[in-house]
Amino acid sequence: MKIEIPTPLRTYSENQSTVTVEAKTVAEAVSALTRQYPAFQKHLYTPDGKLRSFVNLYLNDEDVRYLPEREATAVKGSDTLSIIPSIAGGD
């Protein structure tokens, strides 16, 4: 499946805008990403393993927080996981 990397985080994915991983669940997909690009770990997760609250994970167009199984939700090869960070520019 594809993981879309937003611009503010592309410095950690060697400037790739999309990363392809093999995974059966959302959690596995994110683990595959942090294994391939370890810098994501500290930018996506707190030291005690919780997703940072200024980052949102979306499976296709649904916020993972609101899916019944959250990160344990099963994923298909045609799914896209998006990382949506907060941005504040306006000037």
Place this chain on the structure above:
Amino acid sequence: MATTTEPITLPQLSNDEVARYSRHLILPEVGMEGQQKLKAAKVLCVGTGGLGAPLAFYLAAAGVGTLGLVDFDVVDSSNLQRQIIHSTKDVGRPKIDSAADKLEALNPFMKIVKHDTMLTSANALEIISQYDIVADGTDNFPTRYLVNDACVLTGKPNAYGSIFRFEGQASVFATKEGPCYRCLYPEPPPPGLVPSCAEGGVLGILPGLVGIIQATEVIKFILGKGDPLVGRLLLVNALDMRFRELKLRKNPDCPVCGKNPTVTKLIDYEQFCGIKPEPKTPSAVVNGIPQMPVKELKRRRDAGENVLVLDVREPFEQQIAQIGGKLIPLGELPQRTGELNPEQEIVIHCKSGGRSQKAAEFLAKNGFTKLHNLAGGITAWSNEIDPSVRKY
């Protein structure tokens, strides 16, 4: 609270206004009544910069009756790459005056209210309560959380837009049934993680694209037409020219707009965002790294002292302007420390002092002791020592 059952009397349009708004009047979705609603409406634009410029212009063109502007900043030439409401002659003027002049020239039928102040917890509720809807065009996290909370507390919707480099987000927050900004992002990122437009750069057209989306949402709200971006996050990528939409849900446990709110008054947003107040006098040492004023570097160079100037900017920045430093971009520093002599005094600089501070702290952890951060970077050098060094 008692609700009025009397019909609201909408303001009449003069013959000149009818002629001006003809293209709206003949649209079924607007018509005479819609145009009267626009004239009756009061919209607050927070910020008259990248987002605020197109936003305010199009709201004025559309015939919004009262437009409040909040901005305390002054026009800088670097704004003119995208803040199209300001012109070259306005450099140095308060943005609010520059913006008001152009808006009045475009549409003399509207009333402009200037709030020449920073929006703060002390004034936000009082200012926002005078308007029907807010359009947030600010450029920092503390103000975005302030605007969000104030909108929820006063019951005013917030037409939100934000940008970064070539990507943007837009939505409408703080409606009664819909989510607020905190439902999407309960907490801000740590300070320094997400660069501002000044640090990260921004494609000039981008705030134009996103600001117009915000203006569209404001107009739709006033008219009560169309499908608003409530509960929807629109993502724009200008380089790919792709638009995506994500679902936003109202968080029932949201501390501001949830069922049991814990935030019932405005807080200290700088503290919330982890921003420490700036000391009144600049520190000579920050995180163990001595800060060297540019005048001191000039003195040492003129005296022929053996000091290495290390430039940690990107190659394209060195092409714009340089002060003879050895270039090792910050991202390459870990692999290239072997090129530096720990016995030599090293003065590190970047554009304005942020990246060079990070570089100095990194080198200090790796055995270097004779380090200085050039306070204010090459920008300060240009301002105080050599104006022929280009600023960017």
